[in-house]
Amino acid sequence: MGAARRRRRLPADAAAPRRRAPRHLAAAALARGGPADDGARAGRSRGPDGMVRPDGGGTMTPTRSRCARVLLLALACALALAGCVNLPRSGPVTASEPDLPVPQGIGLFARGPEPGATPQQIVDGFLTASWAGYSDEFLVARQFLAGPAVETWQPLEQVRIYADTPAPEYSRTDDGAVRLSVIGEGSVDSAGRYTETAVQTTLETDFTLARNPDGEWRIIDLDDGVLLPVANFRSVYVQSALYFLTPELDAFVPDVRWYPQHNLATALVRGLLAGPSPWLQPGVVSMVPAGTRLTVESVLVSEGVARVDLSADSLAAGPAERPLLHAQLERTLRDVPEVQELEITAASAPYEVAEPVPELTAYPYTARPVVVVDDGVLAEVTGTTAEALPGAGLMEGLDPHHPALGYETDSPLTVLLDGTDRLVTAPAAESQSFLLAQGSDLVAPSVDRRGWVWTTPAESTGNLIAVRPSGDLVEVNAPWLEGGTVRALRISREGARVVVLWESAGTTVIDVASVVRGLDGVPRGLGDPVRIGDRLSTATDAAWIDEYTVAVLGTSAAAPSPSVHLLPIGGPSTRLPAVEGAVSITAGRGDRSLVLATEEGRLYERNGASWRATLEGVADPALPG
Structure with a gap:
């Protein structure tokens, strides 16, 4: 590739998850960068002279007609058309969801304060x-605010999302402030x-009001940020991702973000330039x-071309680094429906990229049939039958549980637990099983792309085991695992992250952490984790289904029977129907690939x-990973 003013069409990525089009009215603005502060409050000034605080006491009735006061004006309903790409003529047939273009939405417009409005009506408005x-x-x-709050209120510091129902x-608080109580769904920080x-x-939040010199109530003290019901949040914000690189520079690693739809390309580029989230940073490079x-x-987007003009600092990237930088920007902007091509400049001058831009994947998964334990041997599932693998005759004396498969195309690595305390290789056609590791009550193993097999004793001493x-x-x-009880662990497809299901002081915890490796690729440690799945009461098994979503088998207050919950690393969870007696799961690519086994x-x-149901008399299904 030559000078960067040459446009490069963004390549299609069959492995990329599909982004759903919003279902509600869309309004937009670009999120402001900076650290989040969930508990931040505006200054406590009581406003200019002449303002009077409202009287305390009393309870107000819920307001159910707020949306009726919003004036809706249809600005645009045009759909951004995705660029055409050549259809593949070879390769496996796979199922996928259509990549729908995201509509630019309909603007929301609201009236200012009504004369004579009560404190509750002011807050509601x-x-x-x-x-x-x-x-x-x-x-x-801001017309509903007065005093310093007009300038100090930071609406984009955070978004607090609450349930559409109940209303x-x-x-009123003891000091007369208006208190709003809602059922919280989630929050988005300023990044x-x-x-x-x-x-x-x-979720409770207070609004302090006072009368202005005209005798009208206005808000003079409030929390930073915006409160949005789920329906409005989905219309305004869209899930995207920033893409960083594995230390080996051979795959992308996503960092999920939620940005307003308007100026999405700008938000994504700014986020990428700012770097990965703290929990992910130790395991990736940029x-x-x-x-x-x-x-x-x-970022100017015109006629399908995104023009990114970087500062002169970008010229510090060497000849080998620039194609990878281009690839990061390219993959990150692929989530923007109206962008089909990318043009990079540095300080308005051509950004020279001499080497070809590499085609990397964010989900390097190798498909193969499901392997199960069938009457004491390993077997491969085909349709509704299971056929013993080569080496089944050499498994006499083993007590096989929880097989795990490598990603190799030919002769993939296969390991299993022999009883509860021994990790061994599975015997092949002409080779015996041999011991890899030993420990008390080992958890089911997971194999990464580098050929490392991961496990750990259930009672953690603060270390995991990785063996080749x-x-x-x-x-x-x-x-951070020390003293806890580990239930399951799974390494992500690209090998830069791990999900760990464990219990701490009797509480179920689902953590995702970066894998820190040495220059030789040997795993050395895990970074500080980010927590997901707070809605689950128990969690017993997990499987990666795409580049940033983990399927977890567990229970919750809403689902006391074991169910599969889909947990994005940075997004709202969903729950699949329960299967009575479910004890283990595995998956390949997408939630349609999920396979589940019961205790029967x-x-x-x-x-x-x-x-x-497809098969009976088997246990512990496994796919690569």
Whole structure:
């Protein structure tokens, strides 16, 4: 590839997860960068002279008609058409969801304060105007404020998302402030990182009001950020991802973010230049040179071309680094429907990229049939039958459980637990099983792309075990696990992350952490984790289904029977129908690939929105990983 002013069409990525089109009215604005502060409050000034605080006491009735006061104006309903790509003529047939273009949405507009409005009506009107603020830069919303709050309120510091039902409840605090109570669903910080709240979490926020010189009530003290019901959040924000690189520079690693739809390309580029989330940073690399920023306020997208003008700092990237930087920008912008091509400049001058831009994947998965334990031997599932693998005759004397498969195309590595305390290789046609590791009550193994097999004793001492068939064995430092009980672990497809299901002081915890490797690729430790799945009460097994979603078998207050929960690393969870007696799961690519086994030995696969039994008398299904 030559000078960067040459446009490069963004390649299609069959492995990329599909982004759903929003289902509701869309309003938009670009999220402001900076650290989040969930508990941040505006200054406590009581406003200019002449303002009077409202009287305390009393309970207000819920308001159910806020949306009726919003004036809807249809600005545009045009769909951005994706660029055409050549259809593949070879390769496996796979199922996929259509990649629907995201509509640019309909603007929301709200009235300012009504004369004579009560304190509750002012708060109610402010919330409505806040929803519309993504269309008018919160100008109308600030009309409901007075005093320093007009300038100090930071609407994009955080987004707190609450359930559409039940309706918000209003009450008065002892000092007369208006208190809003809602059922929390999640929050998004100023960098676009989503955190799901625990089930039935009540979110309370107070608004202090006073009369202005005209005798009208106005808000003079409030929390930073915006409160949005789920429906409005989905219309305004869209799930995207920033893409970084594995240390080996051979695969992408996503960092999920939520940004307003408007100016999405700008938000994504700014996020990528700012770097990965703290939990992910130890396990990934980026080719963005230090100090690199956009030279203008936004990324210009015109006629399908995204023009990214980087600061002169970007010139510090060497000839081998620039194609990878280009690849990061390219993959990150692929989530923007109206972008089909990318043009990079540095300080308005051509950005020279002499080497070809590599085609990397974010989900390096190798498909193969499901392997199960069938009457004491390993067997491969084909349709509704299971056929013993070569080497089955050499398994006499073994007590096989929890097989795990490598990613090799030919003669893939296969390991299993022999009883509960021995990790061994599976015997092949002409080779015996041999011991890899030993420990008390080992958890089911997981194999990464580098050929490392991971396990750990259930009672953790703060270390995991990683071993190769060659005999190399290392202890992987994870001090945050010390004293806990590990139930399951799974290494991500690209090998830069791990999900760990464990119990701490009797509480189920689902953590995702980066895998820290040495220059030789040997795993050395885990970074500090990020927590997901707070809505689950128990968790017993897990499987990666795409580049940023983990399927977890567990229970919750809403589902006391074991169910598969789909947990994005930075997004709202969903639950699949329960299967009575489910004890283990595995998956390949997508939630349609999920396979589930019950304690009675029945194997299930996805069938539409439900499950279908395919085999009996088997246990512990396994796919690569």
